Amino acid sequence: MERKIIHIDEEKCNGCGLCANACHENALAIVDGKAKLIRDDYCDGMGDCLPNCPTGAITFETREAAAYDEAAVEANKNKKTQLNNWPVQLKLAPTTSPYFNGAKLLVAADCTAYAYAKFHQDFIRGKVTLIGCPKLDAINYAEKLTEIIRDNDIQSVTIVRMEVPCCGGLEMAVRNAIQNSGKFLPWQVVTISTTGEIL
Numbered sequence: 001m002e003r004k005i006i007h008i009d010e011e012k013c014n015g016c017g018l019c020a021n022a023c024h025e026n027a028l029a030i031v032d033g034k035a036k037l038i039r040d041d042y043c044d045g046m047g048d049c050l051p052n053c054p055t056g057a058i059t060f061e062t063r064e065a066a067a068y069d070e071a072a073v074e075a076n077k078n079k080k081t082q083l084n085n086w087p088v089q090l091k092l093a094p095t096t097s098p099y100f101n102g103a104k105l106l107v108a109a110d111c112t113a114y115a116y117a118k119f120h121q122d123f124i125r126g127k128v129t130l131i132g133c134p135k136l137d138a139i140n141y142a143e144k145l146t147e148i149i150r151d152n153d154i155q156s157v158t159i160v161r162m163e164v165p166c167c168g169g170l171e172m173a174v175r176n177a178i179q180n181s182g183k184f185l186p187w188q189v190v191t192i193s194t195t196g197e198i199l
Contacts, residue, residue, distance in 0.1 A: 004045045005065045010034050012057035017086035019049035019058055021099045025073045030086065041069040042076070052098055083129055090132035091139045093148070100152035103128040107145070107174050108160040109167045110136075115196045116160075123160055123190070134169030141170065145177030149185065157187040163199060167191075 006027075008019075015033040027042035028035055028049060035057065037043060045068065050058050085099045090107070106127040113119040113131070123129075130148075132141060148154070159174050161167035171189055178185055191199045 001067055002062060002064050003067070004060050004062050005040060005043050006037060006045070006047065006049060007059050007061040008035050008037060009057045009059070012055045014055050014057075016054060018052040018054065018098065021085055022049045022052040024048060026076055027073075039072075040065040041067060042073050044068045044070075044073075083124060084126075085128045088129050088131050090130045090141060090144060091137050093130055093144075095144065095147040096151050099128055100148065100154060102153050102155060105130065105148075105154050105157045106160065107132075107157060107170065109133060109162050109170050111162050111167075112160045112192050115162060115194065116192045116198070117196060119160075123158065127158065132170065133166075134173065135166040141173035142176040142180065145174055146180040149177055149181040149183060154183075154185060157185055159187065159189045161189065161191055163191050163193050 013034045015030055015035065017030050017035075019035050020028040020030055025042045025044055027037055027039060029038050030036070043065075045060070047060065085093075085097070087093055104127045106123055106129045108123065108129065108131050110131050110133045116122070132139070134141060149157070157174060157178065159171050161171055174187070178187060193199050
């Protein structure tokens with residue numbers, strides 16, 4: 001059928017991922033550093049991705065395309081756990097972004113996703129995820145997190161850390177950031193053991 005659907009100009013696309021984050025149908029993904037429409041039948045033609053594109057790479061076109069399949073979209077959502085944001089590295093993340101608006105923030109130590117088998121299911125689902133390692137990253141996490149919490153509508157913060165002492169720096173950075181932001185936010189700490197259990 002011929003219908004209205006999005007078109008991505010790869011020359012203009014900078015691969016920021018904002019469009020993919022904005023697409024509620026998961027019709028877009030970043031592939032080889034560029035936004036791609038992965039399935040025509042996932043695109044509802046509503047254009048939630050358009051205002052989030054900073055380079056103007058996304059427009060509408062009318063062309064032959066599979067009909068929008070709401071059942072397929074829902075089935076895909078139910079079988080996948082996907083990140084709500086990119087990048088996830090705290091040192092690379094922007095301090096302001098549309099995906100932070102109304103977000104439940106997850107700040108996790110790098111190792112936790114490897115140590116705890118159900119990390120995506122139990123922690124990432126429904127949250128904006130930022131990861132880092134205070135021992136290896138040369139960045140002041142507290143300063144960056146303060147900006148993120150202060151300048152965005154963050155609803156809550158979950159910290160997931162390992163039981164090892166170096167992860168204490170991540171927890172302290174988040175605590176300081178919440179305090180320095182001047183906001184009162186609900187927050188919690190989950191500690192993972194080196195054997196992959198929640199302590």
